[in-house]
Amino acid sequence: MSTEPKGPTPGYLVWRLSTKxxxxxxxxxxxxxLTHAQYTLLASLYGMQRSGHSPSQRRLADHTGLEPLYVSKLARTLESAGLLRRTPDPADTRAVQLSLTPEGRETAGRAITVTHELLDRLLAPLGGLHTERTEALTRELRLLLDAPLDAPPRSPTRPTSASSEE
Structure with missing residues (x-):
């Protein structure tokens, strides 16, 4: 039996969908x-602030999955645009806390609306954003995202014989 995939691999399809x-x-x-990366930072910060958090750049980097250096660069750009403030963290002199300006909150809210409408259109083949098929896809994607990158590879299953030790 051939181990060659028939058609595109799941990895290729995830990459293509991510790019799309x-x-x-x-x-x-x-x-x-805004760019997609800037939106990711603004929308994440918007949600965190609505939950009562004033995250550091590092915490926001961990939350978004973006590299801390990239978050720092994005934050500086968004600060220059008047959308967020960067302030020293009183508890840690090496850390910088981020907060949205009033203009940043308004821009983030509009951007979130735009991306939710886009997501609903992208998910139309599954019935839209709030369907059982989309919920199932979301569960599967979370499962893949939660798997550690450094997990040991699974060894091929081997038939066991009655004489093998357990």
């Missing part, structure tokens, strides 16, 4: 003057 999504978000947010 990034391009679609960049296009949808261009009128707001």
């Amino acid at each position: 999504w990034r391009v679609a978000v960049d296009r949808a947010l261009a009128p707001l003057g």
Whole structure:
């Protein structure tokens, strides 16, 4: 039996979908003057602040999955645009806390609306954003995202014989 995949591999399809999504978000947010990466930072900060948190750049990097150095660069750009503030963390002189400005909250809210509408259109083949098929896809994606990158490879299953030790 051949082990060659028939058609594209799951990895290739995830990469293609990720690329399609990034391009679609960049296009949808261009009128707001945002890139997908900037949106990720603003929307995450918006949600964290609504939950009562004032995260550090490092915590926001961990939350978004972006590299801390990249978050720092994005934060500086968004600060220059008047969308967020960077302030020293009183508990840790090496850390910088981030908070949205009033303009940043308004821009984040508009951007979130735009991306949710885009997501609903992208998920139309599954019935839309709030369907059982989309919920199932979301569960599977979370399962894959939660798996550690350094997990040991699974060894091929071998038939066991009655004489093998257990």
